[in-house]
Amino acid sequence: xxxxxxxxxxxxxxxxxxxxxxxxxxxxxxxxxxxxxxxxxxxxxxxxxxxxxxxxxxxxxxxxxxxxxxxxxxxxxxxxxxxxxxxxxxxxxxxxxxxxxxxxxxxxxxxxxxxxxxxxxxxxxxxxxxxxxxxxxxxxxxxxxxxxxxxxxxxxxxxxxxxxxxxxxxxxxxxxxxxxxxxxxxxxxxxxxxxxxxxxxxxxxxxxxxxxxxxxxxxxxxxxxxxxxxxxxxxxxxxxxxxxxxxxxxxxxxxxxxxxxxxxxxxxxxxxxxxxxxxxxxxxxxxxxxxxxxxxxxxxxxxxxxxxxxxxxxxx
Numbered sequence: 220x221x222x223x224x225x226x227x228x229x230x231x232x233x234x235x236x237x238x239x240x241x242x243x244x245x246x247x248x249x250x251x252x253x254x255x256x257x258x259x260x261x262x263x264x265x266x267x268x269x270x271x272x273x274x275x276x277x278x279x280x281x282x283x284x285x286x287x288x289x290x291x292x293x294x295x296x297x298x299x300x301x302x303x304x305x306x307x308x309x310x311x312x313x314x315x316x317x318x319x320x321x322x323x324x325x326x327x328x329x330x331x332x333x334x335x336x337x338x339x340x341x342x343x344x345x346x347x348x349x350x351x352x353x354x355x356x357x358x359x360x361x362x363x364x365x366x367x368x369x370x371x372x373x374x375x376x377x378x379x380x381x382x383x384x385x386x387x388x389x390x391x392x393x394x395x396x397x398x399x400x401x402x403x404x405x406x407x408x409x410x411x412x413x414x415x416x417x418x419x420x421x422x423x424x425x426x427x428x429x430x431x432x433x434x435x436x437x438x439x440x441x442x443x444x445x446x447x448x449x450x451x452x453x454x455x456x457x458x459x460x461x462x463x464x465x466x467x468x469x470x471x472x473x474x475x476x477x478x479x480x481x482x483x484x485x486x487x488x489x490x491x492x493x494x495x496x497x498x499x500x501x502x503x504x505x506x507x508x509x510x511x512x513x514x515x516x517x518x519x520x521x522x523x524x525x526x527x528x529x530x531x532x533x534x535x
Contacts, residue, residue, distance in 0.1 A: 226470040343431070449462055
């Protein structure tokens, strides 16, 4: 696999329609929100989970593309695989606690984890949990996504007709009632965002990629994942999430040729009102209906006067 020679700074835009893009378990699974501004939030962990899930589907057990952080997996047993590969399958690799014997072995164990697990060499990992496989700082870093405009989460009442067990059924029968549909109902709640367009930034550090082995092929897979990962993550809560735009600023060098924030400022998202484009937050928008579709926005890229060594790459 060819090494990564260029730094990338990426703007990633996605939206949700009548769904919950990232529920907060500390708030009854309400969509995450900034309480001071009412802007919606999606965590970096949530976005990386989608990339991991797509990688599992697309790559399966293909060498080099296994996933380290999997639901229900035991992380220490994956660390043990590295010790067995380096030391051999003997008593020295079967203990409950394992530590590298020297710096050379420590590097070999961490390299095994990077070589075999896509998410370790991409996002990094802390693998010093009992069976110590070291720590890796990943070349791909993802920010929280923030909605372009404030959101207003809705709480929707739902009902269930069936009982869960005999006791619940008996209690309902005992309660009686003239309306059979009413007496058999269990009430519930769903939380949705009517519509929200979210923006996240992603950084790809070519120098850190040298340390983990993150390659150009891995980068191509990352770009594919960003474009289609929501297609394979459908659920009742996330039925209509869509990757809308991926805009990468490619640097001519590994260290970079411009400040990331100056490049991100070149990508602007406007509210479209008739023939007019209005910057979100403008008081004039208070008199208009809230956005309810991607067509209510316009994304522009300011290409004039780009710094030397910067190329704009539209991923999708």
